[in-house]
Amino acid sequence: MANELRYGAQIHLQNGYNGWQGGYLDTNSHSSASGAKYQVATADTPTRGKGTGTWEILSATGKASGQPVASGDVVHLRNLYGGDGGYLDTNGHATNEQKNAGAKYDVSTSQARDRAQGTGRWRIFARTSDPADQNVRIGDVVHLWNLYGDNGGFLETNHTSTLTDAKYDLCTNAYYNRSSDVADWKIHQAQA
Numbered sequence: 001m002a003n004e005l006r007y008g009a010q011i012h013l014q015n016g017y018n019g020w021q022g023g024y025l026d027t028n029s030h031s032s033a034s035g036a037k038y039q040v041a042t043a044d045t046p047t048r049g050k051g052t053g054t055w056e057i058l059s060a061t062g063k064a065s066g067q068p069v070a071s072g073d074v075v076h077l078r079n080l081y082g083g084d085g086g087y088l089d090t091n092g093h094a095t096n097e098q099k100n101a102g103a104k105y106d107v108s109t110s111q112a113r114d115r116a117q118g119t120g121r122w123r124i125f126a127r128t129s130d131p132a133d134q135n136v137r138i139g140d141v142v143h144l145w146n147l148y149g150d151n152g153g154f155l156e157t158n159h160t161s162t163l164t165d166a167k168y169d170l171c172t173n174a175y176y177n178r179s180s181d182v183a184d185w186k187i188h189q190a191q192a
Helices: none
Strands: 009-015 026-028 036-043 055-057 074-078 086-093 104-109 122-126 141-146 153-160 168-173 185-189
Touching: 036 086, 122 153
Parallel strands: none
Antiparallel strands: 009 026, 009 055, 009 185, 026 036, 036 104, 036 168, 055 074, 074 086, 074 122, 086 104, 104 168, 122 141, 141 153, 141 185, 153 168
16 A cells, blocks of 8 residues: 555654654764663754664564554664664663653663663554554554563653753653653654
């Protein structure tokens, strides 16, 4: 079907906070966390730096490149900054302020697909799609649930970021809609 999201595709992920004003998932600055590569925040545009807001979607269960992504699949998200910005990963605990709102883990990128068991694995859930054939499409709204410890939480924006040119900080949360659609992510096709 037209517009299906397929493994190997390059995408931008726009956060739904405050009427889609949450920014785009972005790598920004080196991370000092053990095993981490870059810090992750949102930015006003998907092209803050070359590749910083571009993510390649890969199967974590062996589905081939070109196969459609189904709602409920387990995926890796590889950042394309510098050709290899690392894999989206939970690493360390959320800040105390974030924990007061249900947060679980901090988010960065890692050189390894799975820095520790499940840290780089995300189960993708589409809110809905048209047609309703279980596949995910460009333009769909998804939640990304981390598999660390079988319960790593939902990827969300949480508090203003202190990184240069960044918008909001990222963490995972026990709740999929803690406030104002902070864990909603809209899939956009990246321009080649």
